[in-house]
Amino acid sequence: MTQLPQSTDRKMGLVIDLDTCVGCHACVISCKGWNTENYGAPLSDQNPYGADPSGTFLNRVHSYEVQPPEGHAQLIHFPKSCLHCEDAPCVTVCPTGASYKRSEDGIVLVNESDCIGCGLCAWACPYGARELDLAEGVMKKCTLCVDRIYNDNLPEVDRVPSCVRTCPAGARHFGDLGDPDSEVSQLVAERGGMDLMPEMGTKPVNKYLPPRPKDRIEDQTDILAPLLAPVAEEPKGFIAWLDKALEKL
Amino acid sequence: MIHQQPKLDTSPKVSDEVRKTTCYMCACRCGINVHMKNGKVAYIEGNRDHPVNKGVLCAKGSAGIMQVNAPSRLRAPLKRVGPRGSGEFQEISWDEALEIATGWLKPIRETDPSKLAFFTGRDQSQSFTSFWAQNFGTPNYAAHGGFCSVNMAAAGIYTMGGAFWEFGQPDWDHTKLFILFGVAEDHDSNPIKMGIGKIKARGARVVGVNPIRSGYNAVADDWYGITPGTDGLLILSLIHVLMKAGKIDLDYLARYTNAPCLMIENPGADDHGLLLRDADGKVLVIDRATGELAPFDRPGVRPDLTGTHVQNGQTCHTVMYKTVNRYLSEEYTPEAVADRCGIPAARIRALAAEIARVAFDEAFEIEQEWTDFRGETHKLMKGRPVSFHSMRGISAHANGFQTCRALHLLQILLGTVEVPGGFRFKPPYPKPVEAHPKPHCKATPGAPLDGPHLGFVRGPEDLALKPDGSPARIDKAFTWENPMSSHGLMHMVISNAHAGDPYKIDTLFMYMANMSWNSTMNTRGVIDMLTDKDESGDYVIPRIIYSDAYSSEMVAYADLILPDTTYLERHDCISLLDRPICEADGAADAIRWPVIEPDRDVRGFQTVLVQLANKLKLPGFTNEDGAAKYTDYADYIVNHQRKPGIGPLAGFRGAAGDKAGRGEVNPDQLDRYIENGGFFVEHVPDAARYYKPWNAAYQDWAVGMGLYDSPQPYLFQLYSEPMRQFQLAAEGHGERQPPDHLRARISQRLDPLPIWYETDQHGNEGYTVNALTQRPMAMYHSWGTQNAWLRQLHGRNPLYVPTKIMREQGLEDGDWARVTSPHGQIVVPVMEMAALNDNTVWTWNAIGKRKGAWALEPDAPEATKGFLLNHLIHELLPPKGDGLRWANSDPVTGQAAWFDLKVKIEKVAGPEEMTESQPAFDPIKSPVGTGPKTLAWKVGE
C-alpha cells in the first residue's frame, strides 16, 4: 500500500490563483466544516476557548510580503493544503500502509484505521500539509474531498471540493491536471502555473498561478499621455471648448 | 510492484435534510443551506440559487455551526443583582422580565416618551424596530449608521439617490477598470469578492486606494498607498486633470444631472445660489433647441450646459459653469496635492489617463432599446466600463461627507453611474432625497411620534429642534452641529445621556450593540459613564435594558437582559423596507426561520418587542378593540402592512401567493419563502436594467413593485441645494438661525459643490502618525471571538507598523510599544509591515476582548495580547480653549471620525518582557461560565 502506484489514471488536484486570492480564509473554514462532519474522525480543537487554542485544519492561508527590487512591497495571500504529489514522500515513509495514493485519481489519503499516528509522513511532507489530530491520534490531511467529488448524493455541480465550492473570489480551481485539455491544465499553461519547492522532487499535482505583475500603471504613461492633452488651460477657455464640444453632440 | 488501496465509500450520505435560510454571521446576508443530521446542524454551505452569494460562503458563514453552539450563548433573561459592570446576575422568567420592562416603560410613555432612548446596533430589522419606537412615541431612536458610515449613505443619496455601501454595486460583468477607495471588507463581503474574482478572471484592472495593502488591495494591480484623510484631494485632482483634458461625458451631464441647471445670482438675498425654478418648483435649464428657459424634464428639452439667463439684471450661470470654475483651479493640480496625498503627481496623472482611456476609448454599447423620462427613445445603452466602490476608509473621517460627494462627482462627470460597466443601483435605489422621509421628532405623552425618526433634511426647517431651538433628540442629530445626520448619532447617546445634555433620560434600551467595548469611542470613559452615580447614589443613567444573544462586554452594564436566540433559531425578515439584499438586476428579500429550536429559555428579540408592544398597547400593534394585532414577529412579518398591499416581505403576496411587491396579505407567505430557499427575487426587466433614475421602464417597474408610489425621475445633484439652504441660514437668512459659533463652519463645510478640507487637527501637535483599523475578513466585530474555529485565525491583533517607523523607533517584531494619542495611551505588541503607507499604523478591529466576556477563559489571548484602538479615540476633540467641546465627527452628518486618529509610538519592552497589553481591565464575571476544553464536533455517526 505504501508503494506509490506507478501511474494514476487521472491527476486530480487544485489550481490556486495567487493573483486573485484575497486571503479571506473561507476555504479554510469550509474545509474544516466539511471534514469535521465527514471523512474519518472529526477535526478536533484543543483549548478552543482558552489561552492557547489550537486545532486540526487541512487547509491554511498564509500571507507573504514581497519586496521587489523596485517599487512598493506587495502582499500575497497563500492558501496551502495537500498538493497530492506524484512522488509523495509522505506515502513511502509510512510504516503501516495507512498513507496511500489512489491509483484512479492520484488522491493521497490516510486510511485512519491503519494509522498509528507516528507522524513520520508529516515529517516527510515539505509543505506542512499533514496534521496529527490530537483527540483522535491519527494523521489528517486534505482528502481532496474524495467524499464529495464522486458523491451521487450531491447534485453534480456540487461534486467539487468544499473549499472550491465556497471560495468567494473564485481563486480555487479543481480538475484533472493529468489531462492537458482540462480547464485547470489550460489555466496552468496560460498563466505559468508553478510548483512549490520543485527541488524536493515531490512533483506536486496542485499548481499555483503566480500573481500578475503589479504597479505598472505608470509604465503606460507614454501611451496614455495624449489622453490628457488639455483642451484649455483657463476656465474661460474651457467654457468656450464646452460650447464647441456640445455643438458636436 | 504491488499497490493496494482500501475500498472507499465515495458516496456517503451527506445529510438527512437541507434547510435553506439566511446567514447572520454578518450583514451581507447570504443564503445558506443548513445540512441537518439527527435534528442537528451538521454542515453549512452557500445556497447556489441565492442572489447575494450564489453558492459561495465566507469563513464566518461556514463557521456558523460554532456560533449556534457557542458556550457564550445567553440562557435566560437576567436581572442584575451586583453593581453595574460586575457581571452578577440572576436568571429570571420571561414573565418577570417583561413585567419589569413594562413597569419601566409604561410610565415613561404616559408622561414623556423622550425619556426612553432606544438604539440598535447593526440591526437588520430597522423598519420594524423604528416602527416600534415610533409607536412608543420617543424621538430617540436610531441604529448604528451614525458611527458606521452615514457619510457614505448620505453623500450618496444627496448626490445621486443611492450610495455604495449596500445600495449599489459595480457592473461586475462589464467593468474594465475597478477603483476601490478605502475598503477592507464592507457589508457586501461575498459579492465584492465574487466581483473582484470576475474582473481578475477577465484580466481587467483593479486599483486599490488605501494606506494599507492587504486583502482587496493586495490583489489590486495598482496600489495607491494614500495618506489617510486626503482622498478628497486626490479625487478632486483627478477631476481637475480629466476636466482639463475634456475627458468628461458632456452628453450625460446635460441629460441626467443638474449640471445644466441655472443658479440664481442674487448676492445677499435669501435665494442667492439656489436653483432657478418654475412655478411648479421644477428646476430650469436653457433648452439648446430654443435657447429658452425650460423645466428640466419637458419632453424634447436638450439642456444646455453653458446656458445663461439674465434675471433682475444679474446673469445666472449653470451649475456646470460653477463646477468648471472651481475644479480647473490650480489648487487641484496633481503637483499641488501630491505631497499631502503622499502620491507622486505622475502617478495621479497616470491614473487619470487610465480612467480616461477606459471610460472613453473602451466605451461600448449594449443593444437594448430604452426610453428616458423626457420620452426620448434610445436604440442603445452606452457603456463606460470604469467603476468605483468605496466605504469607511473615506467616510469615517471628519471630511468624509464631502469626500464621498467628490467621488460621486467624479463618477458622474465620467458618466459611469447607472450605465453598463459602471456603478449600478440596487432596488429600492435609486431613490432621490425627495422620495425619502424627513426626520420627525415631536413627542406627545401617550401617543406615537409624529412620523419616522430618521430621514433626509432639505434645509433648516427640517432640523430636529425644539421650539426653543434646543436639540429634540438625545443624540443631537439634525442640529446645527451636524445638520444632515440622517442616521442619528449612536456614538453620542451614552455621553449625552450621562451629561444630561440636551436632557436627562430614564431608560436606555439597546439591542445588539457592544457599546461598553469595541463599538464605542473612549471605551474607559463610557464604562465610567455607564456606572457613574449621582449624589443620591443612583445611577446617572437610571435604567439600562439590553438584548444580546451572547455574553458580550455590554451585558455586564445592563440592568435587565433580554436574551435573544441565535440566527438559526428565529424568524427574521430582510425587507425591502429596510436594508435589503437586492442585486442591481433584481429586487430581493429574504427571511430567516427557526431551522432548529432553541435549547435555552431565550426568545427572538423582535418577538419580545411585539410582546412588549402588546403589554404597552402601542397603537400600531393594537386593534381598535384593544386586542393585540400580532402574536409574534412571524405574525407581524406576514400580516403587517405599511401601506395597503405593501408589507415587510415583497414576495408571494396576494391570496394565491402570485403577486410581487404589492398584494394582499398571504397567510402562507413564510412557507412559500421556505419552499423557495428562504428568499424571493423579482428580476428587473431588460429594458430597465440601466439608467434607472431616468428610465421609464424602470420607473414603471419600481412603481409596480411598490418601491415608489409614482415614477420619480430626477437629476443627479452635482450641486446640492439642501446644503446651500444651510449656508444661507449661516449667512443670516431664514427664521431658524445657527448659533454664532457655528456660522462660519456651516458656511465652509456645507459647500454645495464638493470640497476637501483638512480635518480638525487641534490638539494633535506632536501626534503625527495615522492610526487605523481594518475589518478582518474572517471575523465579525466582537462576535467572532466566541467562535472556536474563527478565533484560531485571529486570536490577537498586533499593531502593524511601517518599516520606516520600526527602524526609527528601534522596534522588532513582537516588541511592545506605547501608542499615545491626545486622549490616552495603550501598550501593545507590534509587527512590521512593508506594504503600508509610511506614516500609518493599523490593527484589526475588535479583536481585543475584556476578560470574562464571551465565555472565554480570562487568559485568552484576545484579552491579554489583543487590544482596542478605541481607547485612543474620543468622541470629543481635545479642548480648544473656547469653552466648547467639539465633536470628533463630520460637521455635516455627525459621522464618527474613527480614522482621524493621530498617535505617536515608542518602544517600551522586548517580546518577553511584558505579558499583557495595556490598559488591562479587571475581569467581569461570566453569566455563562467558560467553554469546554476540547471540541470534536460531529453530529452524524
Added chain:
Amino acid sequence: MHPAPSVILFTTLSGLGFGLLAFLGLGLPDVSGWVAFVFFAIAFGLAVGGLLASTFHLGHPERAWKAFSQWRTSWLSREGCSAVAALILMGIYAIGVIFMDQRWGLLGWLGAALSLFTVFTTSMIYAQLKTIPRWNMNLTPAMFLSFSLAGGALLAGQNTTAIVLLLIAGAVQLAYWKQGDTALANSGTNIGTATGLGSRGKVRAFEPPHTGSNYLLREFVHVVGRKHAAKLRMLALGFGFVLPLALLLVPMHDVVIKHLLALLAVIAHLIGIATSRWLFFAQAEHVVGLYYGKR
C-alpha cells in the same frame, strides 16, 4: 523539530543497546553464564526499552504491529522488522551463550550485522527526509552507527576499541555539526522556492495563517533553546567523548576503580549522546518552517 523525550530516549538507548548487541554477537567480550546474562540483559534492556519508548509518541500504540508491513518502502517499517529480527536472532544466540555455553558464531555474526543494520535503519528514517536538510546527509547514518559502535564498545568493556571508536564518533559528530549548520542554506530550499515567489523579490512571511498554534508549529518549528546550542554542543562533546576518553585513558590498575571509571565513562557517554540527540532534533530545521517565516 520538537525534541520529544520519547524519541531522544529511544534513539539514544536503542543505539547503545544494539551497539552492545553487535559486540556481544561478535563475542566481545567473550563471556558466558551469569556474566553473559548481565551483558545481554543490559543490551536487551536498552534496545527493547528504547523501542518501547518510541511507541509512547504514537497516537495508536495498540496498532504498532501494523508497522511491520511496509518494509518495501518505509525505513520505519524496516527498522521495526530489522529490530525484531535482530532481537530474535540475538535472543537465540544469547540462550546459547548464557545457558548452553554455546557460541553459534554464524548466528552471532548475523545478529551483530542485523543489530547494526537496525541502527542504520533508524538513522535512515531521519537521513531520508529531504524536508530536513540537516538530517538529509550521509553523515547522519555515519553518526548513528559510529555512536552506536562507540557506545557498544564502551559498554562491552572493549576499551581499546572504544577509544578508537570514540575518537571516530567524536570526529563524525564534529563533521556532522559543521556540515549540518549549512545544510539548509545549501539545500537550495528557501522561502522563495517554498512560495514560488522568490523571483519577484525578497519574500518575508507576514501574518501567519492563524494566531493559534498547531501541530506543525509544535512539531517542526522548535526554536526554544536553540540559542543555547553552542553550550549544549560543548556539553555533548565533553560528556559524550572527551570525558569517556579521559576516563578510559586514566592509568589505573585497581580493577574496581577501573570498572567504576568505566561505568562513569558510560554514564557520561549516555548524557553526552542524549544531549547530542536533543540537539539533533532541536536544531533540525524542517523546511515547513519556511512557510511560517521560521526555521
